[in-house]
Amino acid sequence: MRPSGTTAVRERLGGPLAAVRPPGRYQVVQSLKAAAAAALAWALTGWWLAAPMALMAPWAAVALVQGTVYRSLRSAVELLAMMGAGTLLAAGAAALTGDTMTAMLIALPLTVLLGNWAPVGEQGLYAPTTALFVLAYGTYSLPAVGHRLLETGVGAVVGIAVNALVLPPVHSLQVRTLACALPRSCSQLLHDLSEGVVEEYDEARAERWHRAAGELPGRLSDLRAARGRASESFRFNPGHRLRRSTSSPSTDWDGVWALVANRLLTLTLTLWETASEHRGLPRPPDPPLRALGALFAAASEVCARNAAVMERGPDDACLQERAGHLAEARRALADAKEYLHAPGPDAGASLGSLVAGCQALLDDLTPGEDGSALPAAVRTGRT
Known part of the structure; x- marks a missing residue:
């Protein structure tokens, strides 16, 4: 039975109409x-x-x-x-x-x-x-x-x-929203990696991971642009003290997730190359990939806790959970390092690249002494 004309038109317009969002406040x-x-x-x-x-x-x-x-x-x-x-x-x-x-x-x-x-x-x-x-x-x-x-x-x-x-515009809320979205996006990507590397991931799946990692710098750019709008919205604004505003993370927060985004770009590129038939970089053996999968899962939880710290503040329970997941990730990294001397120089090269990237990722995610999400790399100016 063929759909009626009205139904066909509705089906054609369904996609574009679904993408239209109602105007915000x-x-x-x-x-x-x-x-x-x-x-x-x-x-x-x-x-x-x-x-x-x-x-x-x-x-x-x-x-x-x-x-x-x-x-x-x-x-x-x-x-x-x-x-x-x-x-x-x-x-x-x-x-x-x-x-x-x-x-x-x-x-x-x-x-x-x-x-x-x-x-x-x-x-x-x-x-x-x-x-x-x-x-x-x-x-x-x-x-x-x-x-x-x-x-x-x-x-x-x-x-x-x-x-x-009359309700002078203040844009501080958007900065906080975008700042919290960054660790969530990293957490989601790491979760996908944790499930994918323990399976027989193919080139198409690895390419999707790399494309997802490639979107993170754009979100950082959106956050920086939002900071500019927020700063501008307080200039010559006679009523900004009467408007509801939210505290925003420092610009060091952007530096943390710029580092994390770069690590994820490198890691997903290596995984993509190990899955490609046109590259000479072989896939690492299954045992170290399982260890890396556990590392990615724990790192995903660390990013999720960082988002919670930014939203609700550094409560003790959340900080303890983050420290536990970070320790779990480092144990998984140590397990993966045990396989670095496995037979086959090419397989060792691909695994070594992944292990090096993961170690740098965990260093980037290691919080500062004050319980913030600022690692030593940002505090000392290392990029």
Whole structure:
């Protein structure tokens, strides 16, 4: 029985629709603030000032409800410069030619070039679009130009004020969320390795491990970017002390997991090469692989406990569990070292590479004396 047309369409759209996530609280709040700023700017210029082109004010207000108060202030300077330039160039071209089409042919190339050339980022688009609006309305007298510049300024002030005074955005929570996600991702990968190396893993499976390890540096980059947004969100923010914020780990935390990510990249690459038919590096024997599987399982638990320490703080029970798993991992490493002198130089080379990587991994995961997740490698600056 063939599916109906409605069912077929639903099946085709099921994947893309499932990937669409509902907007978060931050998106909803910022959208409502932008709408409120636009309405307030329209009311001030359209009703109170009786401006002839009240569109400029709400347009500027919406554009300046940015992700941080600092970004609103910085963007305001750029936006006012671009909208002012677009207004003046359009009015000048129209006054010079007396024809709207000819004025467009003069003003638009200049404003597009200005927007692309000036170091104003996305705000450069407002120069040509403002010129189009000015020419579309068709009033180019000096009072009209002054009104448009005034409307733009009012909209900018309203947008900045609403963003700064109504739930000003603070992004510290995202830093903590991403910082906790790093050890969880490492824990999951190590868990997969612990199950896979004791089985007859093939090249495709080993490649998936290496690809998963290759995603970790990208998550570190996301964490560093989130730190930048969090730091920026406190600049010129009059209400950040009234907003709920969360303490974030130090940047040394990033260094720990940068080291761990590099170890996992090396380990998974070696495993991939031992599974590849195109490489001359043979798979290590089963007994040392079982020892490495136990090591990966214990290291996975160490990473999971590190995530718990970051979320809840270093309670004694969690720290004892982490120390126990770390000791278990070192015992498994000692067991794997017993097979380093096994027959076959190639097999010894592949096992030696894995053992060296695992020993470095455990050193990276060894906590500091204060119970934190900062190993001696980070405290002494070793990379």
